Amino acid sequence: EVQLLESGGGLVQPGGSLRLSCAASGFTFSSYAMSWVRQAPGKGLEWVSGIGGSDSSTYYADSVKGRFTISRDNSKNTLYLQMNGLRAEDTAVYSCAIYVASEGYMDVWGKGTTVTVSS
């Protein structure tokens, strides 16, 4: 069974940092691109960042460019999101998803981890 399990969320002060992890199982992790998507309270889904499978090319939403860094460790089947310079508007549930790049869709999603940015 394909599973994605996010962790690393929590309460952080404005300007602080957090690193989210997404542990993957049940599929060949290195063969797939991955994405991070977030949902702020009362808002819709917002794509945050994506990373290629083998070439590890990276992509970012303008709202996080220069502050967030996506990476992956294929030996550990784990996806990461390093978040620096956090702002109140980054408060959201962050979910990882398998991105099928060839056909352009997000196949399986995790349930997410909550990030709260507040003083």
Added chain:
Amino acid sequence: QSVLTQPPSVSAAPGQKVTISCSGSSSNIGNNYVSWYQHLPGTAPKLLICEDNKRPSGIPDRFSGSKSGTSATLGITGLQTGDEADYYCGTWDSSLSAWVFGGGTKLTVL
């Protein structure tokens, strides 16, 4: 403001049919596959339609997708109370080099 435009809400009675529109441009819907997602609060979003009109394994044929030019549509027939959820369209935007979602549509089954 989302790059893809969806109606904020739609509603219909049980057993009826509803459609949800998703409008974009040539840099996104017009030249890339559209997918649709169902999201219930507190749960992981679920892929309903991929590649404009294909249903993944396990998705009932009550759900359908179509695309024409720079607009896409999700159709749901035989509405059930369990279909009450938020629905999102999504696609790659070649100009932005970014994935984009619609703002989401809340479906109410009256």
